[in-house]
Amino acid sequence: MIAPTAALDPAWIARTVAVALDEDLGLEPGRDVTTQATIPPDATGAADLVARQDGVVAGLVVVPEVVAQVAGRLGLPVPTVDQRVPDGTRVARGDVLAVLRGPVQVLLVAERTLLNLASRASGVATHTRRWADALDGTGAQVLDTRKTTPGLRALEKYAVRCGGGTNKRMGLFDVAMVKDNHVVAAGSVSAAIAAVRERFPDVTVQVEADTLDQALEAVAAGARFLLLDNMATPLLAQVVAAVRATADGVELEATGNLTLDRAREVAQTGVDYLSVGGLTHSSPILDLALDLSPGLTGARR
Known part of the structure; x- marks a missing residue:
C-alpha cells in the first residue's frame, strides 16, 4: 500500500506533461495556430482556475509544470500559479482553485492540458470520496x-x-x-x-x-x-x-x-x-474551467 500522503513524483509529472503537450501542439516546440495568431506574445493577463461543479479537487499540483513547459516551448516568461486550495479539498461550484498570471499566450496554450489532467484527477477524487x-x-x-x-x-x-x-x-x-x-x-x-x-x-x-x-x-x-x-x-x-x-x-x-x-x-x-x-x-471528470480576466496589458501588434 502507498502512504495516503505520498506525493506525485516530479519526474513523472514532467514526462507526462511533455507527452500531453506533444499530443496537443505537435512535436516540440509545437504550435497553437489560433492563439499565436490572435494574441501578441507580450500580452499579459490573469486567469482563474474555477470549479464548475461541487466535488473534491486533485491534480492541481500539475498546473505549474504545464505552464512552465509551455512557456519554455514558446520562449516566454513562466506564469505564476497562486494555488488557493490543496489537493483533496472539497470545493463548491464557483470556487477559485488557483489564479494564474503571465503571458496570455502561455495561459491559453496550457489551458486544455492542465484542465484535462486536473479535471480527470478531480473526478476520480470526487468519486472516491463518495465511497x-x-x-x-x-x-x-x-x-x-x-x-x-x-x-x-x-x-x-x-x-x-x-x-x-x-x-x-x-x-x-x-x-x-x-x-x-x-x-x-x-x-x-x-x-x-x-x-x-x-x-x-x-x-x-x-x-x-x-x-x-x-x-x-x-x-x-x-x-x-x-x-x-x-x-x-x-x-x-x-x-x-x-x-x-x-x-x-x-x-x-x-x-x-x-x-x-x-x-x-x-x-x-x-x-x-x-x-x-x-x-x-468509470469516474466522470469534475468540470473545471480556466477563465481569462478581461483586459490585457502590454499588448503590441
Missing part, C-alpha cells in the same frame, strides 16, 4: 485497482488518495496476485502460492478466492491477504467468519459487483477492504 464517506465508521477502506487509463496510473492513484481511498498495488511488479487463471496454470492454489514464493520471495502474495473452500485452502497454504471475489453478502459473511476463526492476521478484501448502495452492508461483514475498479475506470 470513503459511505464506509466511514465501518473500519473498512476503499481500494483502487489496476483498471486505470494507460499512462495516467500515477495520477489516478494519487487522486484516489486525495479522495480518501487507499492504493493497492501499483502494477504487476510490486505485489503477487494469484487469480483463477494462475491457479489453473499452476494446478492448485497451494502450488501457485509456492511457485511465487520460490521465485519472488520478497513480494507480498495475495490470493483470489471465489468459494469458502478456496479461501480456506489459501489460508492453509500461508496466504495472508485474500480477495473474496463476487460473493453475495451472506456467503461473504460466512467466509469472513471462517477465515477469522482459522487464522490471525489475514487481511480480507471484497471485490467484484460492488456498488455504493451495498457498500456498508459489505463492510459490515468484517472485511478490511472493498476493491472498486470503477474509481479509476
Whole structure:
C-alpha cells in the first residue's frame, strides 16, 4: 500500500506533461495556430482556475509544470500559479482553485492540458470520496485497482488518495496476485502460492478466492491477504467468519459487483477492504474551467 500522503513524483509529472503537450501542439516546440495568431506574445493577463461543479479537487499540483513547459516551448516568461486550495479539498461550484498570471499566450496554450489532467484527477477524487464517506465508521477502506487509463496510473492513484481511498498495488511488479487463471496454470492454489514464493520471495502474495473452500485452502497454504471475489453478502459473511476463526492476521478484501448502495452492508461483514475498479475506470471528470480576466496589458501588434 502507498502512504495516503505520498506525493506525485516530479519526474513523472514532467514526462507526462511533455507527452500531453506533444499530443496537443505537435512535436516540440509545437504550435497553437489560433492563439499565436490572435494574441501578441507580450500580452499579459490573469486567469482563474474555477470549479464548475461541487466535488473534491486533485491534480492541481500539475498546473505549474504545464505552464512552465509551455512557456519554455514558446520562449516566454513562466506564469505564476497562486494555488488557493490543496489537493483533496472539497470545493463548491464557483470556487477559485488557483489564479494564474503571465503571458496570455502561455495561459491559453496550457489551458486544455492542465484542465484535462486536473479535471480527470478531480473526478476520480470526487468519486472516491463518495465511497470513503459511505464506509466511514465501518473500519473498512476503499481500494483502487489496476483498471486505470494507460499512462495516467500515477495520477489516478494519487487522486484516489486525495479522495480518501487507499492504493493497492501499483502494477504487476510490486505485489503477487494469484487469480483463477494462475491457479489453473499452476494446478492448485497451494502450488501457485509456492511457485511465487520460490521465485519472488520478497513480494507480498495475495490470493483470489471465489468459494469458502478456496479461501480456506489459501489460508492453509500461508496466504495472508485474500480477495473474496463476487460473493453475495451472506456467503461473504460466512467466509469472513471462517477465515477469522482459522487464522490471525489475514487481511480480507471484497471485490467484484460492488456498488455504493451495498457498500456498508459489505463492510459490515468484517472485511478490511472493498476493491472498486470503477474509481479509476468509470469516474466522470469534475468540470473545471480556466477563465481569462478581461483586459490585457502590454499588448503590441
